[in-house]
Amino acid sequence: MAEFKIVVLPGDGIGPEVAAAGVEALKTIGEVYGHSFAFEEKLIGGIAIDERDDPYPADTDAACQAADAVILGAVGGPKWDLKPKRPEQGLLAVRKSLGLFANLRPMDVAASQAFRSPLKEDIVSGADMLIVRELTGGLYFGKQSRTETSATDECVYTVEEIERVARIAFEAARKRRNKVTSVDKANVIETSRLWRETVNKLHAAEYSDVELEHALVDSMAMHLVTRPKSFDVIVTENMFGDILSDLASVLPGSIGLLGSASLGATGKGLYEPIHGSAPDIAGKDLANPIGTLKSVSMLLRFSLNLNAEADALDAAIEAVIQKGILTRDLGGTAAGSEVTKAIVAEIRAA
Numbered sequence: 001m002a003e004f005k006i007v008v009l010p011g012d013g014i015g016p017e018v019a020a021a022g023v024e025a026l027k028t029i030g031e032v033y034g035h036s037f038a039f040e041e042k043l044i045g046g047i048a049i050d051e052r053d054d055p056y057p058a059d060t061d062a063a064c065q066a067a068d069a070v071i072l073g074a075v076g077g078p079k080w081d082l083k084p085k086r087p088e089q090g091l092l093a094v095r096k097s098l099g100l101f102a103n104l105r106p107m108d109v110a111a112s113q114a115f116r117s118p119l120k121e122d123i124v125s126g127a128d129m130l131i132v133r134e135l136t137g138g139l140y141f142g143k144q145s146r147t148e149t150s151a152t153d154e155c156v157y158t159v160e161e162i163e164r165v166a167r168i169a170f171e172a173a174r175k176r177r178n179k180v181t182s183v184d185k186a187n188v189i190e191t192s193r194l195w196r197e198t199v200n201k202l203h204a205a206e207y208s209d210v211e212l213e214h215a216l217v218d219s220m221a222m223h224l225v226t227r228p229k230s231f232d233v234i235v236t237e238n239m240f241g242d243i244l245s246d247l248a249s250v251l252p253g254s255i256g257l258l259g260s261a262s263l264g265a266t267g268k269g270l271y272e273p274i275h276g277s278a279p280d281i282a283g284k285d286l287a288n289p290i291g292t293l294k295s296v297s298m299l300l301r302f303s304l305n306l307n308a309e310a311d312a313l314d315a316a317i318e319a320v321i322q323k324g325i326l327t328r329d330l331g332g333t334a335a336g337s338e339v340t341k342a343i344v345a346e347i348r349a350a
């Protein structure tokens, strides 16, 4: 039996609680479906600064390099806010070291859950989108300079960088509802003009079966709020993706429900909930584990190619939500560990 190597980076705050939920779900899937997972826990973030004076120690990197996939809890907290070494440096370091250039964030609002959304139910009910954000180019990675009276941030994209992330979006669309919305600011910005040209060329050459539309980022912000159901896969550059994915993340009603995958060229990925370390609820067993469990479902799908197992986990999560076994952020009274236990029981019962 093949053994999958999974590195677990619990991190700070609620990170260890939610990462433990992910491990429990994978162990159960291993038992039920006959797979073997070897887990290795390593330091990242604030706890790594405390114990090693380094937010991303060399042995953590070596383990991540050797792994099939990495589960991350969350990093950061007030304890490290004013220190010169920052927990978030660990996050940037692992993404860079593993060459993770695409961040995937699915967001869906089931009809039965639409009442939780800050939007009107008829607008948001049934929305189901995947935002694919370019993660290693653009403004966040360009040269920066500063004088007394001015500041410059360079924004660079190459055809290769655009093509590889657009390919991930087109491939994902083929497994969903076959539509891609590419978001840019091509009426003003040169990198956006290259973005649009490159996406169009790739579409014509390899993905003409997928419906493609383009949207300008400013109008896209409005569309996400006024007609979120129109979108399937959305692909965009780093900064636009950062902003639009946060906007979309509030639609289901709790940040604790959403997971993410960061992928590179090799199939190896980093899987983490989109929320932070939530110091206000850490150590109280109040954290909603579902964002991490949704990330684990993507881990099964994208890094291990175990689609039936991912479907089983998704179905178990949905069943437990339907049964009303919910943490406090969703208006329930269950502890985080009770929600995990219920989801694991659903997997065994299926």
Ligand SMILES: NC(=O)c1ccc[n+]([C@@H]2O[C@H](COP(=O)([O-])OP(=O)(O)OC[C@H]3O[C@@H](n4cnc5c(N)ncnc54)[C@H](O)[C@@H]3O)[C@@H](O)[C@H]2O)c1
Binding pocket: 014, 018, 073, 074, 075, 076, 077, 078, 091, 255, 256, 272, 274, 275, 276, 277, 278, 279, 280, 281, 286, 287, 288, 289, 291, 327, 329
């Ligand atoms: N990827 C990451 O590791 C990541 C991402 C964002 C923020 N951070 C860090 O996390 C720390 C806290 O940041 P923040 O407060 O802005 O954001 P946060 O996401 O940690 O918390 C925002 C709010 O959502 C709640 N919340 C978050 N996750 C939840 C869950 N699973 N279940 C129930 N409620 C949940 C929190 O209690 C809080 O009220 C900061 O140090 C920040 O830098 C880390």
